[in-house]
Amino acid sequence: MGRPKQFDPDAAVEQAMQVFWRKGYAATTPQDLVDALGIGKGSLYNAFGSKHALFERALVRYRDGQAQALIDLLEQSGSVKGRLRDALRLLVELDLGDPDRRGCLAVNTAAERAMTDEAATELVRRMFDRTEGAFRALIEEGQRAGEVASDRDARAIGSQLLATAVGLRLLARVAEGPDRLSRVIDATIDSL
Template structure:
């Protein structure tokens, strides 16, 4: 007779996401995961198959919780440039307030795993695509409202905004304060 699971796999994925987000994939050991999840290595592998399979689940969880929240923020109502500035400032403030300075798990995964992990690379690419598409749509809205010049390429500006977010998330990991991030945000919004 099989023993019942002594842990909730959904909670375990959340806990694993926090470990991978803080330490990265390579620096996270199976022992780190078993300590965080409060389970033995056998239970870890029985439940998730491998460290990498758990990392994939953690990236999916991150996408479902954090990355989608950014897209929702972009979709709020109000003047486009005001919304964009609000989103960028919120990201910077959130990152600066994090005592672990984890940044963005998707950006971290891209920096660490791109080119060596096809699954993680593709998942992060899709997260970035979704974010860029939301920015492009917001630029188009701003063009229709007369806030952004109609001759500007919405796809290019969406890419610029995605690049700004990625850069902000990295800068925030080492920033001593908000000054540099604020300059980047202001320059980006002013360039639109």
């Protein structure tokens, strides 16, 4: 009979997500994870199999929490342009308010692991697809409501908004303040 688990796996994935988010995949050592999770290496590998398997679970947790929060904001009621502006401002506020300036775990993972890590690349691609789909749906709603010109390609605008959000997340990591980021948001909304 095996010993009962001495830790909460969900809490461990949350802690691991925080470490990967702060340090990146490559710079995170198994010892970093052991220290953050408060468990032994044997328990880490018995529970999660590998550092990479734990990283994948951390990305899924990020998607289900952080990334979903943006989509939830976009799907609220109210002015389409107002919701879009609020969503982009929220990203900037979160990033500038983070003392570690971690940015977005999905964006960071795309920059670090794209095309060298098939599983992580696919998880990030699906997160981006989901976000882009939410942007496109919002634009289509705006077109039906007359807030966005109906002759504009909603799919192309959705892609542009995803690129804007990704760019904002990267710029916020090095921004001295919100001015440049606010200009990007205002220009984006004004272009609709």
